[in-house]
Every structure is written in structure tokens, then in C-alpha cells.
Amino acid sequence: MHDPLPQTRHLATAIPGPRSRELMARKTGAVAAGVGTTMPVFATRAAGGIIEDVDGNRLIDLGSGIAVTTVGSSAPRVVTAVTEQVAAFTHTCFMVTPYESYVAVAEALNRLTPGAHPKRTALFNSGAEAVENAVKIARSHTRRNAVVVFDHAYHGRTNLTMAMTAKSMPYKHGFGPFAPEVYRAPSSYPFRDTAPDGGGDGAAAAARAITSIEKHIGAKNLAAMVIEPIQGEGGFIEPAPGFLPALAVWCREHGVVFVADEVQTGFARTGDMFACDYEGVVPDLIVTAKGIAGGLPLSAVTGRAEIMDAPHTGGLGGTYGGNPLACAAALAALATIEEDGLIARAREIEGLMKPRLHVLRQKDDRLGDVRGRGAMIAVELVRPGSTEPDPTLAAAVAQSAHRAGVIVLTCGTYGNVLRFLPPLAISDALLGEALDVLESTLTTVPR
Known part of the structure; x- marks a missing residue:
């Protein structure tokens, strides 16, 4: 010791x-x-x-x-949980012989994420992997291809998530070509927006984004809108009030899957369990990672049951996704957040x-x-x-x-x-x- x-x-x-x-x-x-x-x-x-x-x-x-x-x-609960789990078994692959802790993490995320509707969860390894799977799920559900992301966005370093990320250096430079059918819309950046109101009108900023989306993509072609409720790598940009709710309403009206990328903002980081909670936004899918497991690699996609269940059996998964050590850590980390x-x-x-x-x-x-x-x-x-x-x-x-x-x-x-x-x-x-x-x-x- x-x-x-x-x-x-x-x-x-x-x-x-x-x-x-x-x-x-x-x-x-x-x-x-x-x-x-x-x-x-x-x-x-x-x-x-x-x-x-x-x-x-x-x-x-x-x-x-x-x-x-x-x-x-x-964190003490995380150390104890991982120590006990590593002595029991380190891996079996949930897709081969499942174990209870994966199910327990899914149940916890279904309970804690925004909205009271029926939900399902799938576990992965990294934030980028979870973002990619959220896009797969949305495409499977909608039978559409296009994905819209926003200025200043960061979603990861894999090929698809590089295409979704706005910043070139160091994340994208020299690594193309990138995945197609990814489009970018203007975001809300109150400090730098040049609108007459100084960028403080979230509904107006959302209207500008929606106009761009409708003109350049078309709602009928759009599978998913993916957005960070507070943009992370882009500069911790908190959108003007009303921006996120207006986008979520538009998505629901047009059958577009609204995906909240809460990889960096989730799990009490922003003073709510999830940043979406601040304005009562209920995403169709929510992507989490980082703070989920106290330092062990784990990520998740959680969302509406009818959307999450759209992919065929075997279409989601991965050898290490929901590793038992990470699941034990996640349950302990969530207990720490709630109980402390x-x-x-x-x-x-x-x-x-x-x-x-x-x-x-x-x-x-x-x-x-x-x-x-x-x-x-x-x-x-x-x-x-x-x-x-x-x-x-x-x-x-x-x-x-x-x-x-x-x-x-x-x-x-x-x-x-x-x-x-x-x-x-x-x-x-x-x-x-x-x-x-x-x-x-x-x-x-x-x-």
C-alpha cells in the first residue's frame, strides 16, 4: 500500500x-x-x-x-471494484459469454440519461468509437446517409470522426481522404458571433443553422445531427440559450436523429449529470465516454429503444467493448457521483x-x-x-x-x-x- x-x-x-x-x-x-x-x-x-x-x-x-x-x-470505490474484478476474471468478451456488470452499466445509463422513454445501451471502448456507432445506428434507423455536424466541433480521430471534426491541425492534416456524406453547419459562438444581438439569441443562431442544412443537405437526406452541448476541443463554447432546444425540435419534426456527443461534458462535469439537462434537451441518442469509468477505457451509446434496436443482431459490438474491468469501474464511478x-x-x-x-x-x-x-x-x-x-x-x-x-x-x-x-x-x-x-x-x- x-x-x-x-x-x-x-x-x-x-x-x-x-x-x-x-x-x-x-x-x-x-x-x-x-x-x-x-x-x-x-x-x-x-x-x-x-x-x-x-x-x-x-x-x-x-x-x-x-x-x-x-x-x-x-478513487477508492473504483480501486476496490477493479481489484475485485481483476481477481475474478479480466475478459471473456460480452459477445461470447456475457456478464452481469455490462447489463448493470446499461441499466444505469438508461436510468441516468435524459428522458423517461424506454432506452437501450451499447458499450464500446472510446469516444470516437461510440460516435461512429451512433452514426451507424442512426443510419440503420432512418435509412438515410447524411450526417450534419457543426463549426468548431471535435468528435474524434478515426476516419469518420476526423471528417466530423472541424479543426485540421493536428487532427486531420495529412490524413485524408475522409468519409463522405458529412456536412457542416454554423454553430452558436456567443463571443464571436456577429449577429445584431451579439450572438445571444440561440433561437436565431439555430434558425441560421437550419436554413443552411435545409439548403445544402435537405432534411429528407439527413440521418443524424451530431452536436456537443458544450463544444470541447473547439474552445469550451457554450451555445446561446435556446440553440440546442430549437435544433432538437427541428430534428424531431423531420425524423432526424438528434445525437448529443457528451463524451467530455457527461457525468457531472458541467454541474448537471449531463450538459443536455441544463436546458431540458432530450436527445434521441447520447454518446458518453471519458468520465464514465474513473480512468478505464469505456464508452457508450444510449438512446430511444426503437432507434437503438434498429441494427441487426451482430451489427454492433467489438471484442473489448464493455470490458468487465471497465464495467466494474463505471459502476463504482457512477456510485461515487451519486453518493458523494x-x-x-x-x-x-x-x-x-x-x-x-x-x-x-x-x-x-x-x-x-x-x-x-x-x-x-x-x-x-x-x-x-x-x-x-x-x-x-x-x-x-x-x-x-x-x-x-x-x-x-x-x-x-x-x-x-x-x-x-x-x-x-x-x-x-x-x-x-x-x-x-x-x-x-x-x-x-x-x-
């Missing part, structure tokens, strides 16, 4: 330390160059809001492994972060926008006194924070957004300290 990991930031060496530098040299010699890393350190332990590296540095975690360790890394009140905790984190960031924005006109919900918060950085994106500033602030022992991620179509995804197990003290570091960093980065 390890001693408990102290929940304090501690710099034993410069970042990176000597042992991390040695391991990075080994990585360069052994791992494909296309696999990059944000931080130049190698982890040995993680718990609560801290990641410890091989040199003994303890870093404040504002990334959660890109929204995966929502319940905290090494983590939805409320996400709202508390928002209440701690956003007021401080808004104050900082009043002091520094390089902070163009503060946005997000729950423990999914972002700051969009711009050139002073403008809305011109400043990706150089975002990179400099992130790197400076890294050297100070705070893990901060960047994102955005323009690469100018700092995103904060703390685990919900982080303490108020660590969160406050991380914001202190961020504020100090901004004051030291030249204008």
Missing part, C-alpha cells in the same frame, strides 16, 4: 526533473513521434487534485486526463472559479471571455483590447503554469483558450492556489 498522496503542490526539482528528462529521451527513441505530450513529466501517482511525478514533484491537476478522472484518480454529491460539487467549483476569473478579466483586457459551466471552465485569450485570438499568449501562460506545478490545458479552433477541467475531488485550497498561480503567470507574461 502507498502512503496517502499529500494534497499539496510541491516542487522538488525544476520542471521537468532529471528522471523525467531521462524518460522523455527513452520516449523519443521508442514511441512514434506523432504521439505528443502536454507536460514534460512522467507520473507515478495521482489522487484527489494532485499528480506526483518521478522526481517527487506534486502538481495541481486542472486537466483530469482531459475530463476522464472526474471522480478523482484512484459530485453534481453539486461541480457547481461549487464553478462558483469558486468563475468569479475570480471575471475579476481577473476586469483587470486584464487580454482575457476576452470567461465561460463554461461546472468544472468545465475556460478563458479565451485575445490581443489587448480586441477579439483577435492570441494563441502565443495561451501557450506561454500554460507553459509558465506548468513550470510552477499547475497542469493547465489549451484548446480552441484558434488555439487561444485555456481550459480548466479539475477533478471533482480537488480541494478548495488547491483550486485557489492554482488560480493564484494563473494570476501570477498572467502578470509576468509580457503584453
Whole structure:
């Protein structure tokens, strides 16, 4: 047994330390160059809001492994459940000899996802795999081919999901040709929309998107509309109120399957169990992954029974989909969210972060926008006194924070957004300290 990991930031060496530098040299010699890393350190332990590296540095975690360790890394219920399961059996393949935990995860997702209608669930490995299967299911149900996605979208790195993703570098550049019958519609980006209302009218933004879809695709050709309720990699873009509900209504009226990609927003991350809950949007299909299993690889498509049951028997599945270790972890992670009140905790984190960031924005006109919900918060950085994106500033602030022992991620179509995804197990003290570091960093980065 390890001693408990102290929940304090501690710099034993410069970042990176000597042992991390040695391991990075080994990585360069052994791992494909296309696999990059944000931080130049190698982890040995993680718990609560801290990641410890091989040199003994303890870093404040504002990334959660890109929204995966929502319940905290090494969450006690998850550790216990996986330990018990690994001693029983590691794999049989659900398609060969099924096991109860897969069914239990499906039952839990059917219960927790938006809407009271009859539902079915299928389990997979990654978010991208689940998105692809949602498209397969929608096509099977509608007997149509076209799929519409949105500006600034991110849906994955497989061939189909690259076509669905908006940003070229680093996700798509040089990897084409891409899957056909994928179309893009304008999204709602309140900070950058140029509509007369300043981008705050979600219904008007939806009308613009619908007009584009009807003109360029045609509702009768459209199998599915796939959208992130809050766009992740695109910049933590929260659409204007009314945007998502209007799109969902239009889809229902035209027999189009409305698919919510909640890979990053799901499981208490945004202060609701799912981001769709915020405006009462009930998707036909909902895609989940990341925070579902406390760090183990698992994803799911959950939706209306008549849609989910459309594919023929054997048309869905995969060797590892719903692996028993991941299912055990998922049941424990969901229990942690519900029993430990983590939805409320996400709202508390928002209440701690956003007021401080808004104050900082009043002091520094390089902070163009503060946005997000729950423990999914972002700051969009711009050139002073403008809305011109400043990706150089975002990179400099992130790197400076890294050297100070705070893990901060960047994102955005323009690469100018700092995103904060703390685990919900982080303490108020660590969160406050991380914001202190961020504020100090901004004051030291030249204008």
C-alpha cells in the first residue's frame, strides 16, 4: 500500500526533473513521434487534485486526463471494484459469454440519461468509437446517409470522426481522404458571433443553422445531427440559450436523429449529470465516454429503444467493448457521483472559479471571455483590447503554469483558450492556489 498522496503542490526539482528528462529521451527513441505530450513529466501517482511525478514533484491537476478522472484518480470505490474484478476474471468478451456488470452499466445509463422513454445501451471502448456507432445506428434507423455536424466541433480521430471534426491541425492534416456524406453547419459562438444581438439569441443562431442544412443537405437526406452541448476541443463554447432546444425540435419534426456527443461534458462535469439537462434537451441518442469509468477505457451509446434496436443482431459490438474491468469501474464511478454529491460539487467549483476569473478579466483586457459551466471552465485569450485570438499568449501562460506545478490545458479552433477541467475531488485550497498561480503567470507574461 502507498502512503496517502499529500494534497499539496510541491516542487522538488525544476520542471521537468532529471528522471523525467531521462524518460522523455527513452520516449523519443521508442514511441512514434506523432504521439505528443502536454507536460514534460512522467507520473507515478495521482489522487484527489494532485499528480506526483518521478522526481517527487506534486502538481495541481486542472486537466483530469482531459475530463476522464472526474471522480478523482484512484478513487477508492473504483480501486476496490477493479481489484475485485481483476481477481475474478479480466475478459471473456460480452459477445461470447456475457456478464452481469455490462447489463448493470446499461441499466444505469438508461436510468441516468435524459428522458423517461424506454432506452437501450451499447458499450464500446472510446469516444470516437461510440460516435461512429451512433452514426451507424442512426443510419440503420432512418435509412438515410447524411450526417450534419457543426463549426468548431471535435468528435474524434478515426476516419469518420476526423471528417466530423472541424479543426485540421493536428487532427486531420495529412490524413485524408475522409468519409463522405458529412456536412457542416454554423454553430452558436456567443463571443464571436456577429449577429445584431451579439450572438445571444440561440433561437436565431439555430434558425441560421437550419436554413443552411435545409439548403445544402435537405432534411429528407439527413440521418443524424451530431452536436456537443458544450463544444470541447473547439474552445469550451457554450451555445446561446435556446440553440440546442430549437435544433432538437427541428430534428424531431423531420425524423432526424438528434445525437448529443457528451463524451467530455457527461457525468457531472458541467454541474448537471449531463450538459443536455441544463436546458431540458432530450436527445434521441447520447454518446458518453471519458468520465464514465474513473480512468478505464469505456464508452457508450444510449438512446430511444426503437432507434437503438434498429441494427441487426451482430451489427454492433467489438471484442473489448464493455470490458468487465471497465464495467466494474463505471459502476463504482457512477456510485461515487451519486453518493458523494459530485453534481453539486461541480457547481461549487464553478462558483469558486468563475468569479475570480471575471475579476481577473476586469483587470486584464487580454482575457476576452470567461465561460463554461461546472468544472468545465475556460478563458479565451485575445490581443489587448480586441477579439483577435492570441494563441502565443495561451501557450506561454500554460507553459509558465506548468513550470510552477499547475497542469493547465489549451484548446480552441484558434488555439487561444485555456481550459480548466479539475477533478471533482480537488480541494478548495488547491483550486485557489492554482488560480493564484494563473494570476501570477498572467502578470509576468509580457503584453
